[in-house]
Amino acid sequence: MRALIFVEHSNGVVSENAFEMLLLAKSIGAECHGLICTGDAGAAQALGTQLTGFDAVSAVADPTVGHYNPEAVLIALKAAVETQAPDVVMTSYSTAGVDLAAGLAVRSERPMLGYVTDLELNSGGLSATSQVYGGKLTAKTDLPLPAVTTVMPGARKAGSLSGAAPAVTMLKPDLSGARTRVREIITPDNSSGVNLGNADMIFCVGRALGGTEKLPLAEALAAALKAELAGSRPVIDAGWLPKIRQVGKSGTKVKPKLYLMAGVSGAPEHLEGMESSELIIAINSDEQAPIFRKAHYGTACDMFQLIPALTERLNSGNS
Structure with missing residues (x-):
C-alpha cells in the first residue's frame, strides 16, 4: 500500500494537515510519499527537512508553482502520480485540496471520496468513513483502489513521526500547458491590529x-x-x-x-x-x-x- 500526500505549506512552514494525513496513512500500513510544490529548489529542500515520518519526499520547484496555481499544481500532481503509481492520493479538505482532488480524479480516471475522517483496509481495497450532509451524518464506503481522497482536518491528531526526514527528490514535469498565471497576491488589510x-x-x-x-x-x-x-x-x-x-x-x-x-x-x-x-x-x-x-x-x-x-x-x- 502506497500513499501520495500533497503537502501544503505557508511562509516556509508545512501545514499540520500534512502530518494528519501521514498518521492516517500510517494507520493502514501505507508507505507514505509526500509531494511539495514550491518556487525554487532551496525552498523545497527547507520544507523537506520538516517532513519527518515520511518514507519519501518529492518536490516540483518552479516559479509557476511558487504561489498556488491550481492548473500548474494539478499538472505537477498528476506527473507525481504517473511516476509513483500510488494506491491512494490524499489531499486535505482545504481550498487547494478540493481543487486538486477533483481534477486529479478526472484526469487519472480514479474514483474520489471527499470529507474522509478514517480509513481501514478491506479485502477489495479501502473502507473509508466520511462526513455527509454537512457533517450531520457519517457514511462508510468501500473505495476501490487506486483512488483519490480529501481528508477532513482533525482526522488524526497532528504530529510528525520521529526520525530523520528523507532526502527530497526533484521532479521536473512540463508545466508549459498551464495557462493560468498568478498576477498578484492580495493580503487582508490588518490596520486594526486584529490577530x-x-x-x-x-x-x-x-x-x-x-x-x-x-x-x-x-x-x-x-x-x-x-x-x-x-x-x-x-x-x-x-x-x-x-x-x-x-x-x-x-x-x-x-x-x-x-x-x-x-x-x-x-x-x-x-x-x-x-x-x-x-x-x-x-x-x-x-x-x-x-x-x-x-x-x-x-x-x-x-x-x-x-x-x-x-x-x-x-x-x-x-x-
Whole structure:
C-alpha cells in the first residue's frame, strides 16, 4: 500500500494537515510519499527537512508553482502520480485540496471520496468513513483502489513521526500547458491590529446572529470575556464583520484556550479553522447541529436570551 500526500505549506512552514494525513496513512500500513510544490529548489529542500515520518519526499520547484496555481499544481500532481503509481492520493479538505482532488480524479480516471475522517483496509481495497450532509451524518464506503481522497482536518491528531526526514527528490514535469498565471497576491488589510491566531479567547458568531443590528450584543459579550470577536464565513460574506475576523479554511486557523460560539452550525469549512481549540463551547438552538459533535460543552437554547444574561453575569463579577 502506497500513499501520495500533497503537502501544503505557508511562509516556509508545512501545514499540520500534512502530518494528519501521514498518521492516517500510517494507520493502514501505507508507505507514505509526500509531494511539495514550491518556487525554487532551496525552498523545497527547507520544507523537506520538516517532513519527518515520511518514507519519501518529492518536490516540483518552479516559479509557476511558487504561489498556488491550481492548473500548474494539478499538472505537477498528476506527473507525481504517473511516476509513483500510488494506491491512494490524499489531499486535505482545504481550498487547494478540493481543487486538486477533483481534477486529479478526472484526469487519472480514479474514483474520489471527499470529507474522509478514517480509513481501514478491506479485502477489495479501502473502507473509508466520511462526513455527509454537512457533517450531520457519517457514511462508510468501500473505495476501490487506486483512488483519490480529501481528508477532513482533525482526522488524526497532528504530529510528525520521529526520525530523520528523507532526502527530497526533484521532479521536473512540463508545466508549459498551464495557462493560468498568478498576477498578484492580495493580503487582508490588518490596520486594526486584529490577530485571531494569537488570541487566547475567541467569541465567534454565525449566520443565526441575523444582522449587524445584533452585533452590539456579541461585542458586549466579547468585551466582558476580554475575547476577540470572530465570525463564520456567512457572517463575513454578509459584511457584518471584516474578513480579518473570519475563522475557517478560507479565514484564519485558530487555537485559543477558549472558543465560544453562538449560532454556528458546524460546517466542515468552519471546523477546519477552530477544531484544535483547547476548550470549545457551542450555543445553538438546533439540538441536531453538527457543532455539538465537536464541542466539549454545548447548550441548545436561544442565543439572544443567553448572551445578554452571560454578559451581565460576567460584568457583575459573579462569574
